[in-house]
Amino acid sequence: MSEPFEPVIIGFTCNWCSYRAADLAGTSRVKYPPNIRLIRLMCSGRLDPTFVLKALAGGADGVLITGCHPGECHYLEQNYKTLRRFTLLRRTLAQFGIEPERVRLVWASAAEGARLAVEIGKMVEEVRALGPLNWQGVIADDGDPPIAIYHPQSEWVQGVAA
Amino acid sequence: MNANGKPKLAMYWASACGGCEISTLNIGEHILTVDAVFDLAFFPCIADFKVKDVLGYPDGYIDLCLINGAIRNSENEEMVRLLRRKSKLLVAFGSCAYEGCIPALSNLTTRDATLRAAYLDNPSIDNPAGTLPQPHTAVPEGDLEIPFFYHTVKSLDQVVDVDYTIPGCPPEPHQIWAVLQVVVAALTQGGSLPPKGVLLGAGSVAVCEECALAKHEKAVARFYRPYQIRPEPGLCLLEQGLICMGPATLSGCGALCPQVGMGCRGCYGPLPGAEDQGMRMLTAIASILDVSGRPGDNELDLERKVEAAADTIVDPAGTFYRFSMAHSLLRRARTDGVEAAVPQPAVWS
Amino acid sequence: MSAKYGYYPGCSLERNAIAYHQSAVAVAPVLDIEFVELDDWNCCGATEYIAIDVLPAYALVARNLAIASRQKLSGGNQNQVVAPCSACFLNLSKVDKYMSDAPRLAANVNTALAAGGLSYKPGSVRVRHLLDIVVNDVGYDAIAAKVQKPLYGLRIAPYYGCLIVRPGFQGAFDDPEYPMSLDRLMGTLGTTVVDFPVKAHCCGGHMTQISEQVALELIRQLLQNAAEYEADAIVTLCPMCQLNLDGYQEAVNRHYGTKYHIPILYFTQLMGLAFGLPAATLGFGKEFVDAAAALNKIGVQPPPKPKKERAGKEALPMPEMAAGGLSHES
């Protein structure tokens, strides 16, 4: 049986809530799959949608965005902007044919280590079921044959086709 | 430089609309100067040149070659590769060549879907046999050949090495003339050429700097399509709920569209500091969308409110990547099995 | 257009609680409600069958749910079945909940139902109690508007019994410890509602068959408390409570040497009276303890407001009730 597909998921966390939730999952030894790799930002508001595109285009199969619950942001209200960006981003990605399950937003307070671990586990299984994204493949194989020669027999073929 | 010592000028149009040629001719009487300075080596739009003429030129014969239009089919690709070999300076002229522009919007769907939309389920088509264009078609007279229609539209720099780029759809005549003057100075009086890869004929900051409309702190409850509201004159269009790509678009055009009440479409492309114009505009729009809550609010209600506000932006990918799809980080939609969600234009349905 | 509900009368409402059925059917049109009786419904096993054998008891009840789910009734996304009798309401509600919680149980029940060509998908029917619909769907204001003859002067002890307030079922609609919906309803009808602290205590249920001694004690406590508060009648919404309090009142008097004479009525009967419907159509007279004496006390004007007797000079102020709560005797 071929080796099961192990998705790579990039997780963006906010320093005050979800990163500490991840730490708490650690100190309480709550297990979750190793497919996720976390990046610490000062706030979920720091997340530029470009980061998500770069992650997907760079080989990640899914992106998990986490932050404080609305109203509990250390910087008071910045996670509301995160929610707005995420909502517009998810719709744009759908037009690029990226399944909504690949990019998710989860609020996790500093006390919700176990819950974050569960959400990570759930996402890994969902993305595993969707299979690899391999965006480079999408860009590379554009389904076109090498240059269709206009006049195969004419002498300037070499010049053009070289 | 051959026989008569005049530098050779070429202008070719790949998958284009001809607007760039018109804009070039719009430089007015300066066209006489161009004619005086340059020898036209290849300008199919205004003079009857043939491909074999270009094939006859030695490599590098053309001093300045302006190519507009995206690379949509195999003929476009062949011609731009040919012109690359025959030209010293190759310029990606206009948004199509620079970043894909309108043609590249078809990257959100597939070749088959595009052909079906044009030749089969098109309201005004009469094609009972359902024939689709084929690269080779055998007819009594012989073998008919037409270029191969690519699945993905590419910008010029994704096919050949480009020396300079002039953004805009089309580039403004005064910007074209400014660039030509620099090139003419370099070619004739030995002036220095700008460094390779530079963007010419544009500003360095966003369109807002050139836009005369009054700008304030922005908080927009919802967005409108241009036909839905009549904007107040003199006030920033974005603040009134019209999507204006100005903040994320390079200046240089003098903010023509916003001055007449039409939100900037983003045709001069992204700012130097931005890697993906679509995402820059998406995050800008999200920042001014006036939907938030207070501590203790119900999270589901908040999400519903944000979704409702986002519903007023009908086609995010098409709107934010209208001109820069080929240069977007994702470049095209993934269509293997997953039917790309091409939004039906609201007007037709 | 009146709201349609599936109607599950249950065996009691055909026999000993006929008054409840008659008054409910009489009051429904006034409240703009239409009952569509489930065709070929069967007994719900009341409180006894489940104690004998669980699976057949569940299948018995699930059959009714299956019939209800097939009969698209009240429209909207989920059709609703109303069970005036508390025991039927609890059984239907309990089976629906446990079938959705325990898939294996649901499977076994559905294999049983398959014999009759039926099956039931848990959650597809919403089970409601009649009081819940009257209070929450129709609402106090709509009822107040329909009151023609307010029952002024009638002192009522509202008795909920222990089944409909049980927490945790999707049909539960009031505070399990201290329900107030029936109190407010009776207030809306113009009666004087006494504070009846044992309103959610047990009436003995089927203990009357198993150990009469225990049941009589429980019934005595209810009657004694109602008597203490000088209630003219106890209003209830469950045939079993009505039967125990009414039917065994004489036995309690004999056993404890008490002389209680408190009629036990259904809330729908009083609603009928307040709406001006003729007493005959409301099943009055069917009760053991005659309600005539109580009904005569219904006056035309509201009883004089009992003037708050001047609290002693040193009396400490009372905290006022939660906003919106019905303050008794005020």
Add this chain to the structure above:
Amino acid sequence: MSPERIGVYVCHCGSNIAATVDVEEVALWASEELGDRGVVVARDYQFMCSSLGQELIEADIKEQGLTRVVVAACSPHLHERTFRTACKRAGLNPFLCELVSIREQVSWVHTDRAAATEKAMAVVSGGVERVTLHQPLEPLHVPIHPATLIVGGGIAGIQAALEIADSGYPVYLVEREPSIGGHMAQFDKTFPTLDCSACILTPKMVDVGGHPNVTLLTWSEVERVDGYVGSFTVTVRKKARYVDESVCTGCGICTEKCPVRVLDNTYEAGLGYRKAVYRPFAQAVPKYPVIDRENCTYFQRGKCKACQLFCPTHPKAIDFEQKDEILQFQVGNIILATGYDLFDCRRIPQYGYARLANVFTSLEFERLCNAAGPTGGKIVLRDGVTEPATVGIIHCVGSRDHNYNPYCSNICCMQSLKFGHLVKERTGAEVFNFYIDIRTAFKDYDEFYQRVLEDGVHFVRGRVAEVTDAARLPGEEGKLIIQVEDTLLGKQRRIPVDMVVLSAALQPRQDSTEVAYTFGIACSANGWFIEKHPKLDPVATMTEGIFIAGACQGPKDIPASVAQGAAAAARVLGRIHQKELALEPVRASIIAERCSGCRICNNLCPFNAISYDTARMITEINPALCQGCGTCVAACPSGAITGTQFSNEQVLAQLYGLLLLNVSSGPVQQPQPALVPA
């Protein structure tokens, strides 16, 4: 080849990391695979945070000329500062050191050793790519204004105010009620010493009232706080007292003459009355009364003015034209000591509060047995006359109950024991305490419990099911019957009593979420202010310069509140002495020549750090106000805003490393698009 010389240090953390991550393999991999990414030395060591571990780093910096350091160990929230200080000792700018977590976020949460090791490698690779782009930074030094704002004049606030004022620094104490004293002022006795609450509280109140360094702002509320640690601008609304404090002597004649009697729901907990012009209690500080607009006949119907008539001062202290004052002042630090609200016992209908006359809450009972209370300290029923023969005291009302508050309110056991003792002492009545567990954990508490046992108080272990007046058995008429399951006897009991006292739970203030929002600190789900660390830093918050003390952080008794008040004061005094504070230099800044003045970012900053320069038509960020959240960096459509420590390049570099795109053996290769010409 990267210009930087990077040192990678993989920690075993004893077995915490080494048990699941092959640390030697990771170090080896780093030196081999990341060699051309700048890694010149890669070591693994038992305990990197130990002095020996740190010396390893310092030695490498000096001997190998390292310009960057990556430590793969625990969480940056634990030892980032340790490794940064080590680098600083070795002469390397501390911000060129990155701590990546392979313990909390790898070894402790994964089981598959191979997968955990590969993830650790990716995490190290991300750290290496990121640290390459780190810039040397100096912490931002902000001056600390010596003044302190204390919100809440309860015992915690009073203690903090005295500690700071006595050290010679100015304090603004803002209290919402007309007088300071908080809940403690309402108590009669305090446990375990049975000291009279007023006797030990009023001296401190008088000290605060008369202290030269304390500006006392009672009957006032903080409306706005701007600025940041070291220089907060506080806006306070000082509500009109309609009494001129400079003239009033506090003689109290106005209160005597005022004809309007009003139910006092705050200080007397609804058991006593006060006048429309009143002073909450005799020992109130400040001593000036307040006119309650809603109930004052003059304000409602325009006549009376009895208080002004009889006021002996010249000019008259009563001034009906007085207006609210808005005060603004600068402070360096803020201490929140806003206290608690009592649980509303009406939420438990089966206990009959507000329905059954003789059911009292704990605060009502405090007023009942208080000598200055409505009954002069006589413990009587609601009729104000009859002494109870039997009293039932119920613990944990609204506490340790998943329907209401899951937590234990800490003080109700001792308070209930105190009540039991007072009833026994003053009335000789039978006393029943209904408890789940007797919690007497602090000094002399359990001894007090033994003493109450000796007083003959009965203790019934079980949660009370119901308090009812429905008598069932003979002897229950006219009594309140407490229905309870006595879990030690294993049977149901019905205990008739005359009076029931409900030891209600302590709850966060009604407006705690709004107050937290005003001061920019976090509130937990049920409303208590969130401390920086529950065990190691209970009086600080995540927001620099804002401290919390007393019950607002969680239910606690007077000794703990006083201790926290003093602790918060000590932290503030420490800050004041430092004169300036070094802040993390995580700031956003605008590249002026890229800004087009589109103003998209203008409404993004809750700290008002972003302002538009109308003259130059571009936007600017005030680095002092900026808290470094980066929301504007991600929002700027021109990419004209960048942020130290979290610039786009740094984050994308870490992403590049995490996806192992920087290593040849990485899982995903970056294929060259076929179409780029040869």
